[in-house]
Amino acid sequence: MTVPLAQLQIQEPGGSDACAAANDFCPSWIVENIDRYWSPLLEHVYLTLAPVVIGFAISLALAILAHRRRWLTGPIITVTGIFFAIPSVAAFFLLQPITGLGYTTAIVALVSYTLLIIFRNITNGLRNVPAETRDAALGQGLTERQVLFRVELPMAVPEIMAGLRIATSTTVGLAALAVFAGAGGLGTEILLDKRFKSNVAVAGGLAVLLAALFDLLLLALQRAITPWQRARA
Amino acid sequence: MEAPATHSTAEPLEFCDATKRYPGTSAPAVDGLSLKVPAGEICVLVGPSGCGKTTAMRMVNRMIEITSGDILLGGRSVKDRKTSELRREIGYVIQHIGLFPHRTISENIGTVPKLLGWDKGRIKKRSEELLELIGLPAETGKRYPSQLSGGQRQRVGVARALAADPPVMLMDEPFGAIDPINRERLQNEFLRLQAQVRKTIIFVTHDIDEAIKMGDRIAILQEGGKLAQYAPPAELLTYPASRFVEDFVGSDRALKRLALQRVRDIDLWKAAAIRVGTPVAEARAKIAEADVSFAMLVDERGRPLGWLSDRALTGERVTEELRSPARPIVELDDVLRDALADLLSSETRYGAVVGVDGALAGVLSLEVIQHFLQAAPTESPTGADLLAE
Numbered sequence: 001m002t003v004p005l006a007q008l009q010i011q012e013p014g015g016s017d018a019c020a021a022a023n024d025f026c027p028s029w030i031v032e033n034i035d036r037y038w039s040p041l042l043e044h045v046y047l048t049l050a051p052v053v054i055g056f057a058i059s060l061a062l063a064i065l066a067h068r069r070r071w072l073t074g075p076i077i078t079v080t081g082i083f084f085a086i087p088s089v090a091a092f093f094l095l096q097p098i099t100g101l102g103y104t105t106a107i108v109a110l111v112s113y114t115l116l117i118i119f120r121n122i123t124n125g126l127r128n129v130p131a132e133t134r135d136a137a138l139g140q141g142l143t144e145r146q147v148l149f150r151v152e153l154p155m156a157v158p159e160i161m162a163g164l165r166i167a168t169s170t171t172v173g174l175a176a177l178a179v180f181a182g183a184g185g186l187g188t189e190i191l192l193d194k195r196f197k198s199n200v201a202v203a204g205g206l207a208v209l210l211a212a213l214f215d216l217l218l219l220a221l222q223r224a225i226t227p228w229q230r231a232r233a
Numbered sequence: 234m235e236a237p238a239t240h241s242t243a244e245p246l247e248f249c250d251a252t253k254r255y256p257g258t259s260a261p262a263v264d265g266l267s268l269k270v271p272a273g274e275i276c277v278l279v280g281p282s283g284c285g286k287t288t289a290m291r292m293v294n295r296m297i298e299i300t301s302g303d304i305l306l307g308g309r310s311v312k313d314r315k316t317s318e319l320r321r322e323i324g325y326v327i328q329h330i331g332l333f334p335h336r337t338i339s340e341n342i343g344t345v346p347k348l349l350g351w352d353k354g355r356i357k358k359r360s361e362e363l364l365e366l367i368g369l370p371a372e373t374g375k376r377y378p379s380q381l382s383g384g385q386r387q388r389v390g391v392a393r394a395l396a397a398d399p400p401v402m403l404m405d406e407p408f409g410a411i412d413p414i415n416r417e418r419l420q421n422e423f424l425r426l427q428a429q430v431r432k433t434i435i436f437v438t439h440d441i442d443e444a445i446k447m448g449d450r451i452a453i454l455q456e457g458g459k460l461a462q463y464a465p466p467a468e469l470l471t472y473p474a475s476r477f478v479e480d481f482v483g484s485d486r487a488l489k490r491l492a493l494q495r496v497r498d499i500d501l502w503k504a505a506a507i508r509v510g511t512p513v514a515e516a517r518a519k520i521a522e523a524d525v526s527f528a529m530l531v532d533e534r535g536r537p538l539g540w541l542s543d544r545a546l547t548g549e550r551v552t553e554e555l556r557s558p559a560r561p562i563v564e565l566d567d568v569l570r571d572a573l574a575d576l577l578s579s580e581t582r583y584g585a586v587v588g589v590d591g592a593l594a595g596v597l598s599l600e601v602i603q604h605f606l607q608a609a610p611t612e613s614p615t616g617a618d619l620l621a622e
Contacts, residue, residue, distance in 0.1 A: 136331025139296055139403075140345050140393075141321035154335045228335045231377040 019198075026198045034202070037189060041206055044185040047175035048214065050107050052168050055114030059163075062115075063122035064148065073123060080119055083112035088174050092181035106183035110174055114167040121163025125156025158229060161222040165215055172211040176204075186210075243272040243433040244307030244400035246293065251302040253288050253458070262288045263458035265302065270450065272400075273431040277448035279438055280481070285458030290403050290437045294323045306401060321345050324394030324402035324432065328409040330386050332378040338364075338389055339374035345397040363392040366426065384415045391423065395430065404436045408443070420446060441482055445470070445489055453478050467493055487606050491570035496563055499605045501586055501595030506531045507541065511551045525596050529559065529585060535592030537562065537585040559585045563597055573602055 019026035091109040179187035193199040270276040278286040291297040342360040367388040462474040473479040502524035537559035545554035561575035
């Protein structure tokens, strides 16, 4: 669902009952109107997951590249750092001449914000693998590739997951601005009725709940795949 | 090529003028090292820091590439092998162990078998076998390295190196990070293990005492990666080849030799063992034959009771009058160094030596030990032999 920006300005506060008319926080209005948030919520889920998944794939590839060629680390951090510093709203508008209005623009911009966080965490995780563990792995006859996939990356999982959690929370927040790229999401609902407190509270609240839910899921995933982290004498 | 997983015999190892030179440095790290390690023996590389001992060891599995010269494993150049395949045939134990923290103990032990493509059942069986060999309960296999003590982790490191039954093992200061009491225990355990598995082992340490204890042969390296001497421990201690070796083995090398020998290995003095009631004439005849001018009173089983006084020999028959108690009592199986310590801390000059049955077998004195140290070493046993008995 895309909403032309010009149209947003002429929206009137929604709701017709007295509470809504007084612009109070209205539970009854929320119960009646909750259905209209499902579709934006699903869009928001999509606008979070797609950039994080794509961002993770790109960051992982870059981190593996930089692990083999150490000198690349600095330049990669500089470039992803610049992406990270561009105000998101500016990025949404700047990309429009190239990618048009819609999901593509939003996702390209949102992906660029995840790169720095995820790349740095994967790189740190790989570097924190103790030298003796690498030495023992190579000494036993693992190839460089086997050391990376069987030892270094699994050992970096806690740090990689920490990066994914930060990137996901950040993306849930930034995806609320994807409305300026014409990509919908909960931001659309906020803008549609931005002076009506109940509406802003529901749309904003759903975004917060979504961020919390993703975080919990990632935490559960991390615990499931790193049983060795909890094993202590 | 035979299947690498079924090596049960050790292979000889030979350094042939092996040299390591790092680019940009004039002096080599290892300079023309040549030595042969017979199959099934422990060769200790020892020397001060910077002598190239670890570099020399790491050239064997090509963790460090050889600049010139060669290393032959079972007669075959290590340079002809693919590094990952070569390394899977060489057990590797390092000071910091380097267990994989994200893998269980069983999985850690099964690392090389898995690389060699063993099936799961065989890997499981092998890791259970090895846990038993290193004296850890089977359920340890399900735990993670962080749940084990330092000593247990070190044992697992050894088990992991043995997993695919490699003909050769490399051990780089394997007990270096363990406290002295546990280190001693792990050394003894390892020697007992080696008596069973009989691998060819390159063992790196900076500790000469550890070298003497663990080595069938010791290679002393000096700065610049030059071999100063290569010899069995007793020979090294008796005939140091240079001033450097003499200084490195220490001024107490005579005492160190004593640690390599047991009381039964040396010529003890004979003493007259006399029971109460023996005719004095018979007793005097026995004393005249003995190496010691005093007689030892023994019980009916021949166990020493004490040194007889002259008064005990004045009557018809020997009486129970003692000059001094039979202390210290040393056993035939005691290490000479410990026996000497007993002797030095007692009031008498002679120590009564008894066999396993407790009966008097001879007398040990400072003179006996001194005489032994002045004599050339015969084929003297090593720490491994001492423990294997």
